[in-house]
Amino acid sequence: MASRTVAKDIITLRGSAAIVSEFFGYAANSILYNRGVYPEESFAKVKKYGLPMLLTQDEENEIVGKEWLEAGKLQRVVMVIMSKATKEVLERWNFSIETDSDVVEKGVSREKSDREIMREIQAIMRQIASSITYLPCLDEPCVFDVLAYTDTDVPVPFTWIESDPKLIANPQMVKLHSFDTKIHKVDTLVSYKNDEWDEQ
Amino acid sequence: MDPETEFLSSKRQTGNEWELFKENVRPLKRGRNVDLLNHALKARTNDQLKKSLLENRRRLIEAIDEYQGDDPLQPWLDCIKWVQEAFPPGGDFSGLVLIYEQCVRAFWHSDHYKDDLRYLKVWLEYAEHCSDAEVIYCFLDANDIGKTHSAYYIAYALHMESKSKMKAANDILNLGISSNAQPIEKLRDAYKKFLARSMRRPNATEEELKEDDLPVRSFGTVLARGESQRQAIKTFELGRNKLKQDQVHRTPLSIYNDTNMDVTRGHHSKPNTGSNSWHTLGGRAERNKENDAMPAKWTSHKIPQRPVPRIVGAVASAQIEVFVDEECEEKPKVHDEKDRTSSLQLRELDGRNIKKETELLRENPLRNFPSNSLPR
Numbered sequence: 001m002a003s004r005t006v007a008k009d010i011i012t013l014r015g016s017a018a019i020v021s022e023f024f025g026y027a028a029n030s031i032l033y034n035r036g037v038y039p040e041e042s043f044a045k046v047k048k049y050g051l052p053m054l055l056t057q058d059e060e061n062e063i064v065g066k067e068w069l070e071a072g073k074l075q076r077v078v079m080v081i082m083s084k085a086t087k088e089v090l091e092r093w094n095f096s097i098e099t100d101s102d103v104v105e106k107g108v109s110r111e112k113s114d115r116e117i118m119r120e121i122q123a124i125m126r127q128i129a130s131s132i133t134y135l136p137c138l139d140e141p142c143v144f145d146v147l148a149y150t151d152t153d154v155p156v157p158f159t160w161i162e163s164d165p166k167l168i169a170n171p172q173m174v175k176l177h178s179f180d181t182k183i184h185k186v187d188t189l190v191s192y193k194n195d196e197w198d199e200q
Numbered sequence: 201m202d203p204e205t206e207f208l209s210s211k212r213q214t215g216n217e218w219e220l221f222k223e224n225v226r227p228l229k230r231g232r233n234v235d236l237l238n239h240a241l242k243a244r245t246n247d248q249l250k251k252s253l254l255e256n257r258r259r260l261i262e263a264i265d266e267y268q269g270d271d272p273l274q275p276w277l278d279c280i281k282w283v284q285e286a287f288p289p290g291g292d293f294s295g296l297v298l299i300y301e302q303c304v305r306a307f308w309h310s311d312h313y314k315d316d317l318r319y320l321k322v323w324l325e326y327a328e329h330c331s332d333a334e335v336i337y338c339f340l341d342a343n344d345i346g347k348t349h350s351a352y353y354i355a356y357a358l359h360m361e362s363k364s365k366m367k368a369a370n371d372i373l374n375l376g377i378s379s380n381a382q383p384i385e386k387l388r389d390a391y392k393k394f395l396a397r398s399m400r401r402p403n404a405t406e407e408e409l410k411e412d413d414l415p416v417r418s419f420g421t422v423l424a425r426g427e428s429q430r431q432a433i434k435t436f437e438l439g440r441n442k443l444k445q446d447q448v449h450r451t452p453l454s455i456y457n458d459t460n461m462d463v464t465r466g467h468h469s470k471p472n473t474g475s476n477s478w479h480t481l482g483g484r485a486e487r488n489k490e491n492d493a494m495p496a497k498w499t500s501h502k503i504p505q506r507p508v509p510r511i512v513g514a515v516a517s518a519q520i521e522v523f524v525d526e527e528c529e530e531k532p533k534v535h536d537e538k539d540r541t542s543s544l545q546l547r548e549l550d551g552r553n554i555k556k557e558t559e560l561l562r563e564n565p566l567r568n569f570p571s572n573s574l575p576r
């Protein structure tokens with residue numbers, strides 16, 4: 001059986017945290033765009049992950065700081081879409097993170113092809129855009145919120161507030177692809193309300 | 201543990217049929233259940249699953265007949281929801297339009313459902329499938345159905361807007377607001393958006409060929425309206441003047457001036473007024489028509505239907521037409537005479553009838569209604 005050697009790149013904790021943090025920024029923007037939370041005009045096109053991606057015009061597209069990722073203390077990031085009028089939670093985009101604790105504790109690095117990581121992320125981005133296939137239409141003004149699930153020993157920075165998880169009751173759930181830098185593994189799940197015919 | 205955490209940490213995966221076959225899936229405003237969707241997509245190439253789908257359909261239709269409780273609309277809704285999930289592309293062979301029509305006709309005179317939002321929604325979905333839904337909105341108006349709900353005014357106004365009847369759309373939305381339709385915030389918001397759009401409207405004869413750089417995004421509402429627009433355009437382009445007399449004078453140009461054209465297609469189809477459509481390539485909508493959820497109308501060609509002997513275990517093609525052919529071939533079960541209610545027609549229809557009946561209803565959605573119920 002022929003074996004294929006793939007050129008691998010060194011991944012450090014710092015590097016991995018940067019990849020994951022950047023991913024969250026682009027994923028959030030993609031969700032904001034594809035779900036119509038912000039109007040089209042707020043977005044500018046950029047190239048990333050081999051895809052046309054969109055970013056909101058303001059520079060601050062870092063959703064979650066890298067420090068938590070570098071400390072291995074970030075467990076999950078959830079992007080919540082709520083009705084502006086009623087604050088009812090309509091959609092939750094869950095990104096769970098598994099961190100290799102060896103790397104955090106001992107400072108070792110790992111190896112994986114950058115290209116492959118990018119391909120994995122690309123697959124997720126494509127799925128986010130394709131999710132209109134099954135997601136309910138959001139035909140009312142919505143607001144967007146980010147929840148970070150951290151280890152309990154993490155102090156809450158002043159830019160964040162403690163919050164309840166804003167869950168959806170009896171959600172429909174769809175698991176999407178995941179990506180793995182060999183240091184951080186990110187799984188994706190989107191949950192949404194069951195739409196009943198007697199709802200406004 | 202909340203269900204999401206549980207699912208995330210489990211080994212369970214969601215099938216990827218939804219992504220692989222997404223072009224065969226018509227988005228629904230209410231969203232879809234992905235497991236049912238994946239199942240339905242698998243059924244296209246799997247005889248066992250197809251059989252189970254047909255069984256399900258029979259059972260749901262029987263449930264409509266057998267229902268004893270005090271909410272007879274509910275089994276209809278169960279059936280409609282199921283057909284939507286089981287036939288992801290929708291289309292003329294799904295029988296969806298027929299079920300909508302029979303459902304609304306079953307209850308149009310019922311006081312019980314006049315203000316029922318679910319009943320209104322069936323009407324509104326029916327309207328989205330018709331080539332000209334104005335007659336439906338007039339009917340609802342004349343019969344006082346759904347007028348306490350914002351959804352009615354929003355849908356009606358959007359329809360008028362799509363025909364460039366801006367004043368009418370404006371009046372409808374205002375009427376809804378002054379009637380305090382619920383939820384009022386949604387109606388107000390829709391009105392604001394309508395005003396913003398009408399400011400941006402180009403002049404009547406301008407047609408923008410918008411080459412959209414941005415990756416297109418579309419939502420259930422836009423897509424559905426777009427479908428009925430495309431149907432209207434195709435009907436016109438194919439030279440068949442099925443539009444009602446009065447509409448021919450009012451609407452031909454407005455169809456092509458439609459700035460509400462759904463963004464998934466991006467281009468307006470250039471009108472082929474009367475000329476041979478082979479001379480032009482047609483817009484993207486025309487070229488892409490195989491991928492549209494609704495099959496294009498066959499024109500003058502009659503394709504002779506030969507009953508195809510059913511071969512067990514044969515490789516099924518991916519087209520939904522084959523699915524229906526098998527239904528034709530199945531020996532109809534023996535019905536009791538007492539079963540002969542109108543909803544049974546759904547069960548007995550074969551593929552050809554479903555398509556024919558669907559086409560007739562699209563053009564004339566109220567054709568089966570008693571004439572004394574029609575407006576004016």
